[in-house]
Amino acid sequence: MSTLEIAALVFALLTVLLAGGVWIAISMGIAAWFALGLFTSSPPQVNLFQAFWGSSASWTIAALPLFVWMGEILYRTRLSEEMFEGLSPWLQWLPGRLMHVNIFGCGIFAAVSGSSSATCATIAKVALPELKRRGYDEKMCLGSLCGAGTLGLLIPPSIVMIVYAIAAEVSILKMFLAGVLPGLLLVALFSGAIAIWALLHPDRTPREVQRFSFRERLRRSRNLFPCLALIAFVMGSMFTGWATATEAASFGVLGALAIAGWSGGLTRESFWASLMGATRLSCMILFILGGAAFLSSAMAFTGIPKALAEWVASLGVSRFELIAVLALVYLLLGTALDGISMIVLTTSVVLPMVEAAGFDLVWFGIFIVILVEIAELTPPLGFNLFVLQTMSGRDSNYVALAALPFFLLMVVALVLLVAFPELATWLPELVIRKTAA
Amino acid sequence: MRRFLDRLYAASGALAALCLASIAAVMLAQAFLREAGRLLRGADDIVAWLCAAAAFLALGHTFRKGELVRVGLLIERLSPRARHAAEIVALAIALVFAGFMVWAVLAFVYDSFRFNEVSQGLIRIPIWIPQASVAVGVTIFFVAVLDEFVVVLRRGKPAYQVAEDERRAAQDFTETV
Numbered sequence: 001m002s003t004l005e006i007a008a009l010v011f012a013l014l015t016v017l018l019a020g021g022v023w024i025a026i027s028m029g030i031a032a033w034f035a036l037g038l039f040t041s042s043p044p045q046v047n048l049f050q051a052f053w054g055s056s057a058s059w060t061i062a063a064l065p066l067f068v069w070m071g072e073i074l075y076r077t078r079l080s081e082e083m084f085e086g087l088s089p090w091l092q093w094l095p096g097r098l099m100h101v102n103i104f105g106c107g108i109f110a111a112v113s114g115s116s117s118a119t120c121a122t123i124a125k126v127a128l129p130e131l132k133r134r135g136y137d138e139k140m141c142l143g144s145l146c147g148a149g150t151l152g153l154l155i156p157p158s159i160v161m162i163v164y165a166i167a168a169e170v171s172i173l174k175m176f177l178a179g180v181l182p183g184l185l186l187v188a189l190f191s192g193a194i195a196i197w198a199l200l201h202p203d204r205t206p207r208e209v210q211r212f213s214f215r216e217r218l219r220r221s222r223n224l225f226p227c228l229a230l231i232a233f234v235m236g237s238m239f240t241g242w243a244t245a246t247e248a249a250s251f252g253v254l255g256a257l258a259i260a261g262w263s264g265g266l267t268r269e270s271f272w273a274s275l276m277g278a279t280r281l282s283c284m285i286l287f288i289l290g291g292a293a294f295l296s297s298a299m300a301f302t303g304i305p306k307a308l309a310e311w312v313a314s315l316g317v318s319r320f321e322l323i324a325v326l327a328l329v330y331l332l333l334g335t336a337l338d339g340i341s342m343i344v345l346t347t348s349v350v351l352p353m354v355e356a357a358g359f360d361l362v363w364f365g366i367f368i369v370i371l372v373e374i375a376e377l378t379p380p381l382g383f384n385l386f387v388l389q390t391m392s393g394r395d396s397n398y399v400a401l402a403a404l405p406f407f408l409l410m411v412v413a414l415v416l417l418v419a420f421p422e423l424a425t426w427l428p429e430l431v432i433r434k435t436a437a
Numbered sequence: 438m439r440r441f442l443d444r445l446y447a448a449s450g451a452l453a454a455l456c457l458a459s460i461a462a463v464m465l466a467q468a469f470l471r472e473a474g475r476l477l478r479g480a481d482d483i484v485a486w487l488c489a490a491a492a493f494l495a496l497g498h499t500f501r502k503g504e505l506v507r508v509g510l511l512i513e514r515l516s517p518r519a520r521h522a523a524e525i526v527a528l529a530i531a532l533v534f535a536g537f538m539v540w541a542v543l544a545f546v547y548d549s550f551r552f553n554e555v556s557q558g559l560i561r562i563p564i565w566i567p568q569a570s571v572a573v574g575v576t577i578f579f580v581a582v583l584d585e586f587v588v589v590l591r592r593g594k595p596a597y598q599v600a601e602d603e604r605r606a607a608q609d610f611t612e613t614v
Contacts, residue, residue, distance in 0.1 A: 045541035
């Protein structure tokens, strides 16, 4: 059997298992077991242990559970209310007024949380009923929350980026830095779109404007300062090279506990709930990473990634055709798989191709993360759609249609990223040159 | 039996959570000691082992809470009868793989023990000690899968589905990123 035929067989097995609802890590493990046992002389049981042990017994990966925990703690605080109260006096002057709270609230929460659904749910919890009560357009409100919630994945810290960094063997720090500018670009695109929409439809934004003095504005946003200080400290310590990502994550946990304690939201129950939630989410991700490492080792033994990369190279497609096809594949995968599974399932075969075509792996990481974000907005499985559907009581079509303009804006961001790769690569290079000098 | 098993999953989950909290504590201690000009020897090794322990000890608990991801796209659209059959098949496959994992892990850790393998880093202890967390975690996971398999065979509703329904009702969206 040729390597490509083996590849097709393994791929078919994996697809059947996944479609049949077998847990993703287990599906990957079985495909690896099958490939190693039948087509190589390498003992599957030894590879299994080394893959699962090696992928979780690692000091680098420890940043993941800690960042997850930090987000879980803050998710259970009053940050949601404080974000609305603190941001609204500053954003009134923009066309679209309080609608921008959705974007900036998500942008700020994304800087303490690495999760899209948590970001979306946290900001929506207060902004959705408040904006509705004041007569803002519900569709625009749902769409903007849906789109801006995904910033949780792009603005560091980001769980998906850590997973990609581990899978692609690039530095977590570089990925985080690379996400900053594309994240700000998305904030600008989303906010710009709201402003333009508000100017075109002046009747759909309520007129009521409360005037606040500067002092009053500061007083209303005082509860946000600890959170902003925490963001500055965690990012600052990481990006200046003073702390590693894992250390910065532990500062994040300490700071999040301090904020929760200070705002009175830290009870024994909420502490325990945040810790158990973080444990389960981390366990789920690390189990998938273990399965993926097992599958990757099986792939390496069978030579499938190399054969596929050579096959793709022999087709003579241009770099941009390759990227366009990959984008379509990920859009399609995103309708059935969650972001993390999407990344770990594909990296072992896709990265050799991408690298052979001369793309930077950090840049490609940002490209995949934006595609994962887009997947959060595509039916039937987009999780942000689901979050907002549950919170607003609207049906799935309504929310998906509301999110459509923001889906398109993210495609625009993706095209901009391909046209100007510096968006992702400039900041990491600058910072790393600075710290090296 | 039911009470014993539920306590087993809860206890191993809680132990995993303690490991996670300890990672934060060790990292903080390391950072503060470094500022004070002292070195916490072997902190990196301890963190790595705690991370593995946190991941594997929580497996059974996480599985029962329905937080191990799977593709629900097709099976959620099946009729109740077909869904029941699909769950049996999925659990049977999971059971086979979990069994293979238990065997592979126990064999490997036993070899580490038998040949007196010592860890590579700054802390030199027999490597089977930290690796034992994987063996224990995977074994509990196997028991949890077997438990669900028996429940579903007896036409019961699996705990992972019950937990998921409860999360939906409570509007809890923290099980995914």
